[in-house]
Amino acid sequence: MNVTKTILARLSIAHSFLVRQIRDGMGSIIASKFTNSSTEIRTIKDGDLEKILEVHKEAFGERVPTQVMRYSNKFKNIFYIYEVEGEIVGYIGYYIHLKRVGWKIVPLATAYSVAVAEKMRGRGISSIMYKESVHQLKRNGVRAIYAYVNEQNMASMAAHKKAGFEIIEEIKNLYGQDAGYKMELRL
């Protein structure tokens, strides 16, 4: 019985992994065609990752930056950077997934990580990054953006609400004991 359970659990993990690989593969093909016309934010380039990981560490502590490492490479065209005097002080990363709406397949985006260097917070940087990146995603055909926010994270809740996101679902224990909100911004 235990052996059966273990096999089923492993099959389920393998299935989720495969589904994610296919989703990311298709999303990255779509995103590779996206262009950026903003003069306020730019997309990631070689050599940026070290500084981005510093900003990530300052924001999220020792949490392993798995998604940033994986998606900043796979979705380069939609990993946006904000600089002040040539120094990276903020970033926002998205990945693309596809959804069937009627007869059409439409691209949706998820903002999986956003952070601003501690000394630069509260100066409107995330608001600029959201405003500009949302505009870029929209002009490249994205129809909605999603974000997951810890309900205890007041700064993040305020930043996402200001960017126009609305709560569409509450997910219990999304962050350990804390619940999280799934938020949506329709474009």
Ligand SMILES: CC(C)(COP(=O)(O)OP(=O)(O)OC[C@H]1O[C@@H](n2cnc3c(N)ncnc32)[C@H](O)[C@@H]1OP(=O)(O)O)[C@@H](O)C(=O)NCCC(=O)NCCS
């Ligand atoms: C969340 C975060 C990205 C916001 O970036 P920011 O550049 O400081 O945000 P902005 O200055 O653009 O502020 C956006 C809105 O949020 C509000 N806000 C910012 N910090 C706040 C705080 N600590 N408490 C309450 N509201 C806050 C601002 O007042 C502003 O709203 P307003 O213009 O209506 O007053 C930043 O605090 C951060 O990097 N936090 C650590 C990482 C993190 O939690 N990321 C989000 C994970 S989902």
